[in-house]
Structure formats: structure tokens, C-alpha cells
Amino acid sequence: MRLTDTKNNEARLVPLTQAATEVFKQALNNPVRPLDCDLVFFGEPGKKGKLGPYAYTKLWNQAKKQARLDDFRFHDLRHEAVSRLVEAGLSGGRFDQWAQVHADAEEIYPPEGGGPGRKAG
Template identity: 95%
Template sequence: MKRRVVRLTDTKNNEARLVPLTQAATEVFKQALNNPVRPLDCDLVFFGEPGRDGKRGPYAYTKLWNQAKKKAGLDDFRFHDLRHEAVSRLVEAGLSDQEVAAISGHKSMQMLRRYTHLRAEDLVEKLDKIIIN
């Protein structure tokens, strides 16, 4: 937590990596790790109720996610869409492709580009800053 990074070991491509955390994300992790009802035998940060076998699995967010989507009127919206949005906003914020790939875990620039959807309105602002002679 002092370094504000999290080590992901169970990843899509089976390669562990360190991911930097924002200050807000670091606070969420601290609160979760200091949860007074956190079982001592559970190594999960966000844990759910014990299953039939008595072991705790990851927190199941599906019910709350679906409620939030319904309330917002976003029927055709998947949790994974947030990854596309985050990658696009990081690029627009000025992070390099390599920096964004280090955060998102994309192994190739081709896949990173597939996830990046820049807003034309933001490109207009950048174009206005270019001095063309």
C-alpha cells in the first residue's frame, strides 16, 4: 500500500504484473483490508459469503451491477466495457501507449488500439492547440 501498487497473480494471460493504483483506489484497498469482519483465513481482498463448503469466494457483484445498470437505463452495458473506457481516457489524459499497456495488461499495441476509443470532441481540443503555419 505504501508504494500504491497491487500485484495481480490471477490474470487473463496467466502472467502476474504490478498495477499502479490511484489515491482513491488505494483508499478502497486499505478500507477493504482493514474490514473488521474480514476473516483471518481469507486471502481475498473483496470476499463474499461462505459457500456450501464453508470457504469464502470472491465477492459476487452481479446482482448490484445489474441493479445499477437498470437504474441508469444501460441495458446493453457490460462490466468489461469499463476497461475500454478506462483505456481510452488514459490515452486521452496523455499517458503513452506503453504506460497504458502496463496498467491495462495488454501485451500488444494492436490489442491496446482495439480497446482505445477516442472521443472526437477531445481531439478537436487538441487540434485547436496545434499551430499550423
């Protein structure tokens, strides 16, 4: 998937599994989704009648409470996924490209010895 609207304004490619690709295709072909909406996961119209991004905060907080994970942030899921990929042996250029991490990625996600998600040092 090619992302053009990013935080740093640099387009990038994001590899997706076939299952993830299928989810996106289904979401884009959702008959409820207006054709003029460029969002994949959209919420209710705002004050000006324009659809905004889906607001998952209420459901996320309910899930955290049910799972007793009070200090867990949504971004922690990305960190966990990257840690598991490092454990599975993904590293170097492919890792950096997929994770979009900084040059010190191996300090944050050490390939061995530091364990997943532990800062080396």
C-alpha cells in the same frame, strides 16, 4: 499493487491512485474479514463453508436497469477508462503497461482522429 493470480498466470504490477490504495487497505483491515481469507471483496460462505468472491451481479443488474443501460457490461468500464486515458495523452509503454493491452492497442484506442473506443481503420 502486485497481482500474482492472473488469467495468463503471469504476475504483473498494477498502478493505483492513493485513493484506491486506501480503499484496499481499509478492505484488508475490515474486522469482519477472516484472516485466512485471501479475497479483498468476499461474499457469503458457499456450500463448503468457504468464503467466495462477492457476487455483484444482482446489484449490477439493478444499477443498469435504473440507469437504462441494458446492453452495458462491467468490462465496458475498463474500456471507457482506457479511452479517457488515451484522450488525456497517455500512450506508448506506460499505456501498454497500465492497460495490459495487445500490440495493436493504437488500433483499438487511436491517439487521435479515431475518437475514444472506436476502432481505427
